[in-house]
Amino acid sequence: MLKLNNIEVAYLNIIRVLHGVSLQVEDGSIVALLGANGAGKSTTLKAISGLLHVEDGAVTDGEIEWNGAKIHKKNAEEIGKMGIIQALEGRHVFGHLTVEENLIVGSYNRKDRGAIKSDIEMVYDYFPRLKALRRKMSGYLSGGEQQMLVIGRAMVAQPKLMMLDEPSLGLAPLLVEEIYEIIRRFNTERKVSVLLVEQNVRVALGIAHYGYVMENGRVVLDGTADFLKNNEDIKEFYLGLSAVGAQKSFRAVKHYKRRKRWL
Amino acid sequence: MSMFLQFTVTGIAVGLVYSLIALGFVMVWKSSGVANLSMGQMLLLFAWFAYSMLAQKGIPIWLALILVLVFSLAVGWLMERVILRPLIAQPILSLITVTLGVSFVITGLVSFLWPKGIAALPRLFPQNPVHIGSAIVSQEYLWAAVISLMLFALLSLYFKYNRTGIVMRATADDQKAVQACGIAVTKIFSRSWMLAGALAAISGVLMASIGGITFGLVDTGMRAFSVVILGGLDSFLGAIVAGPIIGLAQMVGGGYLTPLTWPGVNDVIPFIIIIIVMFIKPFGLFGEERIERI
Ligand SMILES: Nc1ncnc2c1ncn2[C@@H]1O[C@H](COP(=O)(O)OP(=O)(O)O)[C@@H](O)[C@H]1O
Ligand SMILES: [Mg+2]
Numbered sequence: 001m002l003k004l005n006n007i008e009v010a011y012l013n014i015i016r017v018l019h020g021v022s023l024q025v026e027d028g029s030i031v032a033l034l035g036a037n038g039a040g041k042s043t044t045l046k047a048i049s050g051l052l053h054v055e056d057g058a059v060t061d062g063e064i065e066w067n068g069a070k071i072h073k074k075n076a077e078e079i080g081k082m083g084i085i086q087a088l089e090g091r092h093v094f095g096h097l098t099v100e101e102n103l104i105v106g107s108y109n110r111k112d113r114g115a116i117k118s119d120i121e122m123v124y125d126y127f128p129r130l131k132a133l134r135r136k137m138s139g140y141l142s143g144g145e146q147q148m149l150v151i152g153r154a155m156v157a158q159p160k161l162m163m164l165d166e167p168s169l170g171l172a173p174l175l176v177e178e179i180y181e182i183i184r185r186f187n188t189e190r191k192v193s194v195l196l197v198e199q200n201v202r203v204a205l206g207i208a209h210y211g212y213v214m215e216n217g218r219v220v221l222d223g224t225a226d227f228l229k230n231n232e233d234i235k236e237f238y239l240g241l242s243a244v245g246a247q248k249s250f251r252a253v254k255h256y257k258r259r260k261r262w263l
Numbered sequence: 264m265s266m267f268l269q270f271t272v273t274g275i276a277v278g279l280v281y282s283l284i285a286l287g288f289v290m291v292w293k294s295s296g297v298a299n300l301s302m303g304q305m306l307l308l309f310a311w312f313a314y315s316m317l318a319q320k321g322i323p324i325w326l327a328l329i330l331v332l333v334f335s336l337a338v339g340w341l342m343e344r345v346i347l348r349p350l351i352a353q354p355i356l357s358l359i360t361v362t363l364g365v366s367f368v369i370t371g372l373v374s375f376l377w378p379k380g381i382a383a384l385p386r387l388f389p390q391n392p393v394h395i396g397s398a399i400v401s402q403e404y405l406w407a408a409v410i411s412l413m414l415f416a417l418l419s420l421y422f423k424y425n426r427t428g429i430v431m432r433a434t435a436d437d438q439k440a441v442q443a444c445g446i447a448v449t450k451i452f453s454r455s456w457m458l459a460g461a462l463a464a465i466s467g468v469l470m471a472s473i474g475g476i477t478f479g480l481v482d483t484g485m486r487a488f489s490v491v492i493l494g495g496l497d498s499f500l501g502a503i504v505a506g507p508i509i510g511l512a513q514m515v516g517g518g519y520l521t522p523l524t525w526p527g528v529n530d531v532i533p534f535i536i537i538i539i540v541m542f543i544k545p546f547g548l549f550g551e552e553r554i555e556r557i
Contacts, residue, residue, distance in 0.1 A: 054442055080445015092440035094433040105433045108446050
């Protein structure tokens with residue numbers, strides 16, 4: 001079980017972004033983390049996966065527990081080995097690698113080499129489309145196929161907790177349904193917990209058992225998926241989403257440029 | 264005609280060694296974004312180290328060469344671990360400057376440890392020259408070419424089939440996503456520095472067995488920079504193709520032009536080629552195509 005106790009997060013020691021976030025993910029459940037742009041959802045995921053350190057961020061207060069062990073001081077490698085894997089926001093495929101090579105990278109930490117082949121086959125079972133594309137350079141895949149690959153790359157690491165950051169971003173509704181159905185199947189068949197960050201509230205609550213809503217670095221509302229679906233504020237938030245959606249593509253462009261500078 | 268053939272063969276052979284050095288540079292650049300300006304000095308250091316090992320009585324040649332290889336891996340590892348890792352996330356200019364600093368340190372160290380400054384490497388290859396058509400070429404050139412080609416093949420297998428090799432390519436694409444997979448990129452950095460060290464050692468020994476050990480080995484390293492710029496900073500294929508181009512330009516062009524112009528013209532020719540190519544293809548001949556699909 002994953003447990004966040006009142007965590008505070010700051011970037012560069014000064015930019016405080018999370019102000020006391022608490023949440024938990026029971027084993028085998030799907031939990032949705034909802035909220036508008038800039039609410040602190042991705043930061044929360046990065047705090048859990050240890051990727052915060054990469055961006056000069058740190059958990060400055062509170063603690064994160066994974067099956068009883070405190071993990072908020074560990075780095076991404078240690079946390080990955082403990083079974084928590086994050087798929088980043090924005091379809092970060094390795095563009096010059098083939099689909100299969102992307103999956104091989106995902107399985108890199110597996111000690112048991114014999115199992116890697118069957119793990120990759122498992123991903124192909126969930127995403128038959130990826131199997132057909134296995135030798136293709138992933139930079140040339142469509143957006144939906146890239147999203148499938150990013151999720152498959154997290155699956156192949158055999159996580160106990162899989163964290164997905166806005167898997168529906170910029171995809172056609174039909175494709176979103178398809179991908180979400182696969183996430184749900186993976187969760188029930190493999191008993192893998194899923195922590196799902198989304199702005200698309202409707203699809204997220206469609207498969208989640210429990211949800212948290214974030215605003216300005218705080219959890220402002222939480223409850224079972226059914227409770228949240230019927231909540232008036234959620235309905236309004238959900239209706240207001242289209243306005244946010246309009247800004248989203250602009251931000252995606254900015255984000256992409258920032259990534260380019262990293263290379 | 265025999266002159267031309269001779270220039271061509273030696274040009275290609277030397278060029279392939281330039282490619283080896285360039286590969287070491289490209290590897291570090293692609294995986295960690297550091298431009299290693301000390302490749303030439305590393306060549307010099309490893310050539311001298313090989314000289315010392317080979318000169319030891321009682322150590323068989325094969326063992327001496329293995330020791331050189333181990334030493335070069337260790338130096339590569341050390342450079343990453345001790346010098347570059349503490350500077351992760353520092354501005355790119357600091358990273359480049361620090362490799363320049365390393366190159367001065369190595370130069371100083373070499374002058375200190377091997378003050379005579381010039382030496383011939385004990386012979387590694389058979390002495391009798393080979394006739395290729397009408398040309399006569401000494402065997403070192405051919406061995407250099409064959410060994411380089413074998414290493415290219417080995418490296419491309421490594422990057423295609425070895426899991427760590429694949430992760431090294433992934434790191435070149437998207438470092439953060441590699442970390443998100445729970446992989447320690449620092450291990451990948453250190454692997455690429457070790458490989459760069461080994462390539463510098465092998466090319467250092469090959470060049471030294473062709474032309475002896477002199478500070479000219481540093482210029483050889485500089486020529487590898489021309490190769491990298493010509494081929495494209497981020498392209499392995501570019502490094503392999505551009506090496507022989509630079510080697511040919513230098514040997515053939517230099518061979519014919521030197522009697523007509525001035526000695527040293529052969530060092531200018533590669534740069535003229537680069538300038539022309541830069542006008543036409545600013546990212547180098549094989550600068551990696553940017554896949555932009557949003
Ligand atoms: N690397 C960073 N350095 C400084 N501030 C950041 C960084 N990443 C995110 N932030 C800030 O933290 C806040 C929350 O961002 P984020 O967690 O990405 O929100 P969300 O995923 O909910 O859209 C934003 O105000 C954003 O500007
Ligand atoms: Mg986000």
